[in-house]
Amino acid sequence: MRCVVYILPAAKLTLLVTVMSLAMGFVLGMLLAVARVYGGPVLRFAAASYSRVVRSLPTLVMVFALYYVVLMTDFLGGSRLASAVLALGACSTAYQSEIFRGAIQSLGSGQMLAARSLGMSRPVALRNVILPQAVRLAIPAWSNEAAIVLKDSSLVSAVGTVELFRRAEHVAAATHDWLTAFLAVGLIYFCLTFLTNRGLDWVERRYRLKV
Amino acid sequence: MAEPILRIEDIHKAYGKTKVLRGVSFDVAPGEVVVIIGPSGTGKSTLLRCVNLLTVPDRGRVWLEGVELTDKAVDINKAREKIGMVFQEFNLFTHLTAVQNVMLALTKVKGMKTAEARARAERELEKVGLADKADLYPAELSGGQKQRVAIARALAMNPKVMLFDEPTSALDPELIGEVLEVMQALASQGMTMLVVSHELGFAREVADRIIFLEDGVIAEEGPPEQLFVNPRNPRTREFLYKLTELYGEHGEPKSRGRER
Numbered sequence: 202m203r204c205v206v207y208i209l210p211a212a213k214l215t216l217l218v219t220v221m222s223l224a225m226g227f228v229l230g231m232l233l234a235v236a237r238v239y240g241g242p243v244l245r246f247a248a249a250s251y252s253r254v255v256r257s258l259p260t261l262v263m264v265f266a267l268y269y270v271v272l273m274t275d276f277l278g279g280s281r282l283a284s285a286v287l288a289l290g291a292c293s294t295a296y297q298s299e300i301f302r303g304a305i306q307s308l309g310s311g312q313m314l315a316a317r318s319l320g321m322s323r324p325v326a327l328r329n330v331i332l333p334q335a336v337r338l339a340i341p342a343w344s345n346e347a348a349i350v351l352k353d354s355s356l357v358s359a360v361g362t363v364e365l366f367r368r369a370e371h372v373a374a375a376t377h378d379w380l381t382a383f384l385a386v387g388l389i390y391f392c393l394t395f396l397t398n399r400g401l402d403w404v405e406r407r408y409r410l411k412v
Numbered sequence: 413m414a415e416p417i418l419r420i421e422d423i424h425k426a427y428g429k430t431k432v433l434r435g436v437s438f439d440v441a442p443g444e445v446v447v448i449i450g451p452s453g454t455g456k457s458t459l460l461r462c463v464n465l466l467t468v469p470d471r472g473r474v475w476l477e478g479v480e481l482t483d484k485a486v487d488i489n490k491a492r493e494k495i496g497m498v499f500q501e502f503n504l505f506t507h508l509t510a511v512q513n514v515m516l517a518l519t520k521v522k523g524m525k526t527a528e529a530r531a532r533a534e535r536e537l538e539k540v541g542l543a544d545k546a547d548l549y550p551a552e553l554s555g556g557q558k559q560r561v562a563i564a565r566a567l568a569m570n571p572k573v574m575l576f577d578e579p580t581s582a583l584d585p586e587l588i589g590e591v592l593e594v595m596q597a598l599a600s601q602g603m604t605m606l607v608v609s610h611e612l613g614f615a616r617e618v619a620d621r622i623i624f625l626e627d628g629v630i631a632e633e634g635p636p637e638q639l640f641v642n643p644r645n646p647r648t649r650e651f652l653y654k655l656t657e658l659y660g661e662h663g664e665p666k667s668r669g670r671e672r
């Protein structure tokens with residue numbers, strides 16, 4: 202139990218990395234998804250290629266790659282945290298773009314046609330008709346993605362960000378009790394994931410599209 | 413004939429190698445009801461979508477009230493406000509209630525305040541007999557009710573012309589009547605209507621003119637009496653015969669008590 206108390210403060214950083222990565226993935230993933238469905242051939246190809254390439258790379262490779270890019274270019278002051286968010290966010294962008302693309306396509310073309318027939322421009326139709334429905338449809342898959350990013354945030358410990366996992370290593374090294382430290386951090390991850398999923402389940406029930 | 417409100421001129425449209433429309437031209441007078449019939453895949457939906465440019469024709473021109481919509485300089489969003497469209501699959505916005513469906517374009521396109529839009533939307537729902545369903549979601553409505561909401565949604569924009577693409581084809585037979593009644597009332601109020609439908613009863617009673625579209629061209633057109641009784645084109649006769657066999661019951665629902 203003492204272990205949990207030592208490790209827990211690092212949850213702040215884990216949550217920060219997770220939330221920022223998910224937010225980045227949400228905004229960029231949504232843009233990519235819209236480009237995939239409504240863009241011209243060039244835009245469609247670019248968006249599809251990004252998603253294909255990034256989804257083929259291990260997240261750990263992205264974490265190291267972005268870390269060295271940020272270090273070398275001194276982007277955002279060469280911050281580890283920034284590189285961590287960029288790496289996880291870049292990966293999540295690819296996965297979220299697939300989630301939102303699927304949701305948009307499952308709406309069918311009729312919604313856009315109806316909106317345009319009423320005189321809405323394409324951006325107005327996207328904002329008021331397509332995306333509100335797509336986001337609702339995407340909640341279950343998005344909830345899954347949120348849990349994955351939360352757990353993958355442990356990978357950024359590899360470049361020295363002291364989030365939960367790295368913190369557990371520190372505690373273990375100090376106490377020489379590795380098993381307890383990793384059981385403790387596992388318990389913390391479980392609780393965080395559980396709460397995230399329960400929260401999103403609630404959101405889904407609240408906003409579910411009646412079809 | 414009065415100055416046409418809608419003029420369709422030499423519309424061509426191909427998808428890849430498939431030539432769907434091969435030169436369709438006709439005028440529609442104000443208040444006229446034109447029913448378009450024709451075999452499946454012959455380009456009826458494509459033709460309707462070319463009228464409000466949801467599909468851009470490869471060639472040809474569309475005029476509404478003397479303004480050429482196919483002109484690149486025309487703001488097509490503005491023009492579409494004047495052309496209401498009703499779809500076979502209703503296409504109601506599923507995340508919005510009936511009244512919100514009607515309100516959305518009023519606020520986002522016409523820039524109305526919410527209260528004003530709501531009042532207007534409620535009036536339109538009342539006209540199609542759905543005042544009491546205003547706060548239900550599409551999933552909570554029957555097919556006939558959904559289609560009436562869709563009609564109200566289009567009418568709220570104050571269109572000059574209404575396009576209907578097989579508005580009753582997705583409906584159970586017992587729900588067709590309520591939608592046709594709304595359309596008939598609309599026609600009698602002088603709305604200009606372009607209707608793709610195989611409801612022969614409706615066509616006979618409400619249409620001023622019937623267009624028989626086949627293989628992307630107008631094979632025959634004329635007043636219903638002429639097409640039904642004495643078609644010039646043998647293909648028209650054949651098609652109408654098949655249609656009566658297939659859809660006879662729908663075309664002339666017993667509940668509406670029409671003589672054969």
Ligand SMILES: Nc1ncnc2c1ncn2[C@@H]1O[C@H](COP(=O)(O)OP(=O)(O)OP(=O)(O)O)[C@@H](O)[C@H]1O
Pocket residue numbers: 427430432450451452453454455456457458459
């Ligand atoms: N977006 C599209 N891309 C490719 N082909 C299309 C597209 N829309 C329609 N077509 C083709 O054009 C032809 C005419 O289609 P359209 O929907 O206009 O016919 P229709 O007369 O409305 O038929 P139905 O009675 O089945 O509704 C069909 O062969 C269809 O496959």
Ligand SMILES: [Mg+2]
Pocket residue numbers: 456457458577578
């Ligand atoms: Mg059709």
